[in-house]
Amino acid sequence: MSEKGTRLFGVDPLILHEHYEIDYRHSYAEDSPFFVGLTKGKLLGSRCTGCGYTYATPRSHCMECGAPTAWYELVAKGRVHTFTTCHYGGEAFLHETPFTLILVEFDGINTLFLSRLKGIAPESVRIGLPVVARFAKTPSFKVTDVWFEPAEER
Amino acid sequence: MRPVYVISGGITKFAKAHPDKDFRLMAKEAYDYALRDAPRFSKDMIDGAVGSYFSDHFTRQLKAASMVQDYLGLCPRPSKRVEGGGATGGLCFQSAWEAVASGRMNCCLAFGFETMSRVNTWKGNEFIALASDTNFDFPVGGFYTGYYAMMVQRHMHEFGTTVEQMAMVSVKNHGNALYNPYAQKAKRLTIKQVRESPMVATPLTMEDICTMSDGAAVCVLASEEIAAKACDRPVKIVGVGSGSDVMRMADRPHGKVLLLPHERESDYVHLKYPGVHSFRGGRMAAKQAYQMAGIRHPLEDLSFIELHDAYTSSEIQTCEDLGLCKYGEGGRFVESGVPFLPGVDYGMSLPKQGRLPVNPSGGLLACGHPVGATGLMQAVFAFWQLQRTIDKHLGDNTIQIKNIKPGSRGLIHSHAGTGTYITVSILEAT
Numbered sequence: 001m002s003e004k005g006t007r008l009f010g011v012d013p014l015i016l017h018e019h020y021e022i023d024y025r026h027s028y029a030e031d032s033p034f035f036v037g038l039t040k041g042k043l044l045g046s047r048c049t050g051c052g053y054t055y056a057t058p059r060s061h062c063m064e065c066g067a068p069t070a071w072y073e074l075v076a077k078g079r080v081h082t083f084t085t086c087h088y089g090g091e092a093f094l095h096e097t098p099f100t101l102i103l104v105e106f107d108g109i110n111t112l113f114l115s116r117l118k119g120i121a122p123e124s125v126r127i128g129l130p131v132v133a134r135f136a137k138t139p140s141f142k143v144t145d146v147w148f149e150p151a152e153e154r
Numbered sequence: 155m156r157p158v159y160v161i162s163g164g165i166t167k168f169a170k171a172h173p174d175k176d177f178r179l180m181a182k183e184a185y186d187y188a189l190r191d192a193p194r195f196s197k198d199m200i201d202g203a204v205g206s207y208f209s210d211h212f213t214r215q216l217k218a219a220s221m222v223q224d225y226l227g228l229c230p231r232p233s234k235r236v237e238g239g240g241a242t243g244g245l246c247f248q249s250a251w252e253a254v255a256s257g258r259m260n261c262c263l264a265f266g267f268e269t270m271s272r273v274n275t276w277k278g279n280e281f282i283a284l285a286s287d288t289n290f291d292f293p294v295g296g297f298y299t300g301y302y303a304m305m306v307q308r309h310m311h312e313f314g315t316t317v318e319q320m321a322m323v324s325v326k327n328h329g330n331a332l333y334n335p336y337a338q339k340a341k342r343l344t345i346k347q348v349r350e351s352p353m354v355a356t357p358l359t360m361e362d363i364c365t366m367s368d369g370a371a372v373c374v375l376a377s378e379e380i381a382a383k384a385c386d387r388p389v390k391i392v393g394v395g396s397g398s399d400v401m402r403m404a405d406r407p408h409g410k411v412l413l414l415p416h417e418r419e420s421d422y423v424h425l426k427y428p429g430v431h432s433f434r435g436g437r438m439a440a441k442q443a444y445q446m447a448g449i450r451h452p453l454e455d456l457s458f459i460e461l462h463d464a465y466t467s468s469e470i471q472t473c474e475d476l477g478l479c480k481y482g483e484g485g486r487f488v489e490s491g492v493p494f495l496p497g498v499d500y501g502m503s504l505p506k507q508g509r510l511p512v513n514p515s516g517g518l519l520a521c522g523h524p525v526g527a528t529g530l531m532q533a534v535f536a537f538w539q540l541q542r543t544i545d546k547h548l549g550d551n552t553i554q555i556k557n558i559k560p561g562s563r564g565l566i567h568s569h570a571g572t573g574t575y576i577t578v579s580i581l582e583a584t
């Protein structure tokens with residue numbers, strides 16, 4: 001289909017096709033070290049320099065006390081806090097369905113981390129399942145450069 | 155602050171698409187309905203307006219509310235747009251309340267609309283998912299049903315909530331809508347049919363989820379003086395509250411429950427709150443609105459509730475946030491029959507059927523969810539309920555809450571994102 005030609009869906013009322021697209025120059029700004037970390041196989045969280053609250057996500061200032069946070073490296077092993085398998089999705093992700101989303105919990109860390117879970121049948125996923133982070137060999141500088149897979153249970 | 159009343163309202167029929175009407179005309183239809191419904195009310199009484207629509211992506215027209223303002227012939231009176239995701243309509247209602255309560259206006263129009271049919275359903279889902287963190291959440295597979303599915307999985311884990319209890323909400327709300335001609339998706343369902351409909355994100359099926367809509371709704375809010383002049387049976391706004399939560403679900407704390415007056419800390423010794431199973435912002439909104447309205451026991455003090463059931467699961471979660479039952483009891487609360495309408499046959503046994511109807515209109519699940527209009531639609535249904543005019547407007551009296559008398563109260567609840575903005579407003583019959 002040509003983006004220049006006019007395509008009509010109906011004449012009464014008159015309904016026509018419109019295309020819209022835009023490119024952005026997107027900065028990760030203060031969160032940049034997190035995405036660089038992923039390219040080195042490191043999952044970086046943020047720990048408050050004031051009250052010690054520990055986030056599993058980037059956040060340059062603490063929402064508890066307002067003090068700056070410092071980066072720290074998360075242990076790449078955690079557990080499934082909750083999960084779902086999506087059989088539909090937003091248009092951008094429809095071709096990837098079904099995929100499994102999880103929130104990961106880490107020992108001693110106050111908050112969770114949203115990621116994909118791969119390498120397991122959807123019906124085998126359960127809350128508490130030990131998982132381990134895996135990193136993309138060829139980074140795309142997106143949060144999807146990290147995902148989780150089931151860890152060996154001891 | 156001075157007392158504020160709802161004196162009129164109007165709704166267009168919510169539908170999958172209204173290709174023959176743009177957003178201006180939809181808003182105009184709802185507005186004209188409201189003008190006609192209060193015979194002594196006239197356009198000159200309106201001091202200004204607040205407009206609400208959620209998405210510039212769906213509309214692809216920035217400042218669309220300005221175009222409604224001019225279409226309704228309200229220029230050069232004050233106007234602004236309010237946006238807050240799914241809670242846009244509820245925030246708009248409260249913004250109009252603020253204008254009148256503060257004395258800035260004597261009469262303020264709240265109008266809301268959404269035109270979601272302009273893109274396909276999955277593109278629409280993508281637009282909505284842009285209301286999650288676009289660096290950390292959206293790229294992972296941005297999909298609101300997925301987010302809600304994760305929340306309810308945790309709710310099920312914490313409290314033993316079942317998919318059948320969720321399905322009962324779907325049966326109830328789609329069933330209620332059979333008596334509401336404004337609804338988009340009325341039907342009689344069974345628990346089995348809900349569970350056997352296509353799986354969208356485990357455990358939520360197609361029948362656990364509201365649909366996208368085109369539609370508009372308006373509410374007219376006024377001072378006591380205007381209300382007495384223009385309206386035979388105004389409805390008083392006796393409580394407003396709102397709350398918020400952290401954008402990324404992952405960042406939500408696991409702390410202590412925000413208690414309502416009828417609860418005790420000992421009720422929740424082991425519960426880590428809100429986590430991802432509860433909506434702290436909804437609890438905050440309820441707490442404020444109850445305090446303002448003097449409500450101590452919501453189950454006894456309210457006659458009905460219209461709440462934001464974008465998902466069957468979120469209705470269960472919200473019943474807990476509103477303190478209709480304790481945290482963790484939402485599933486059993488539904489099973490008991492309390493939130494069903496009395497006198498309607500849902501095809502199941504409901505021991506306490508009809509004690510406090512929740513979503514008598516059919517809610518978002520069945521009425522549809524044209525985002526900017528939704529919270530105002532709830533306000534209009536609540537207004538009609540408390541005026542005892544459901545029969546007049548719907549042509550059917552089935553969902554009219556019986557025993558509404560002066561002082562009876564209804565609650566409306568509007569909710570955005572994964573609980574990032576939430577409003578609760580309480581209306582009272584006069």
Ligand SMILES: [Zn+2]
Nearest residue numbers: 048051062065
């Ligand atoms: Zn801190």
